[in-house]
Amino acid sequence: MESAHNYWMKKAIKLAKIGATKGEVPIGAILVRHSEDLGTDIIVADAVHNDVCPQKIAEAYNSKETLNDPTAHAEILVIREAAKKLNNWRLLDTILYITAEPCAMCAGAIIQSRIPLIVYGCREERFGAVDSSYQLFNDPRSNHHPEVISGILEKECKDLLQAFFETLRRGGRVVEGGSLENCSTGNCTGGSNPSLSAKT
Numbered sequence: 534m535e536s537a538h539n540y541w542m543k544k545a546i547k548l549a550k551i552g553a554t555k556g557e558v559p560i561g562a563i564l565v566r567h568s569e570d571l572g573t574d575i576i577v578a579d580a581v582h583n584d585v586c587p588q589k590i591a592e593a594y595n596s597k598e599t600l601n602d603p604t605a606h607a608e609i610l611v612i613r614e615a616a617k618k619l620n621n622w623r624l625l626d627t628i629l630y631i632t633a634e635p636c637a638m639c640a641g642a643i644i645q646s647r648i649p650l651i652v653y654g655c656r657e658e659r660f661g662a663v664d665s666s667y668q669l670f671n672d673p674r675s676n677h678h679p680e681v682i683s684g685i686l687e688k689e690c691k692d693l694l695q696a697f698f699e700t701l702r703r704g705g706r707v708v709e710g711g712s713l714e715n716c717s718t719g720n721c722t723g724g725s726n727p728s729l730s731a732k733t
């Protein structure tokens with residue numbers, strides 16, 4: 534049987550791809566309930582995933598461009614929605630799945646919301662604030678130290694980001710369904726958004 538981490542990361546990747554079709558840097562995040570038996574949970578989740586999955590609390594993709602909101606990273610949107618849904622800013626007994634390593638803003642929000650475990654796909658060497666550029670969760674001055682599992686479906690997560698930026702650099706765009714298309718094919722009427730050539 535597929536591992537729970539793979540299962541949820543695939544869902545997060547799907548979200549990231551939806552974001553890409555809207556011109557967003559493809560990063561997806563899902564917050565789920567943390568329970569003792571993750572294996573059984575997948576079966577339950579799979580059976581009822583569409584909208585009523587009992588495990589899933591909130592999901593989002595990076596929406597900075599769409600919302601014109603510099604704080605609209607996938608993790609922030611998920612944390613906001615989950616806290617509202619649960620009527621509690623402490624997101625205890627949850628797992629946050631993210632396709633890429635969180636930045637400093639998101640790592641801060643994860644600490645603030647007391648999420649106990651995060652699972653991410655690929656590292657973000659330049660802006661990552663969990664393992665790469667900063668190690669905020671290890672700071673002894675912090676009052677909360679989330680556990681981290683990394684490298685889940687790492688290649689898929691990384692390839693998605695690389696393909697997105699490569700297409701933008703070539704002046705292409707991302708088409709519906711999450712696939713990438715280049716302007717040189719003649720199908721592109723849009724053109725890249727220059728602000729996207731910088732990282733989120």
Ligand SMILES: [Zn+2]
Pocket residue numbers: 606608635636637638639640
């Ligand atoms: Zn972030």
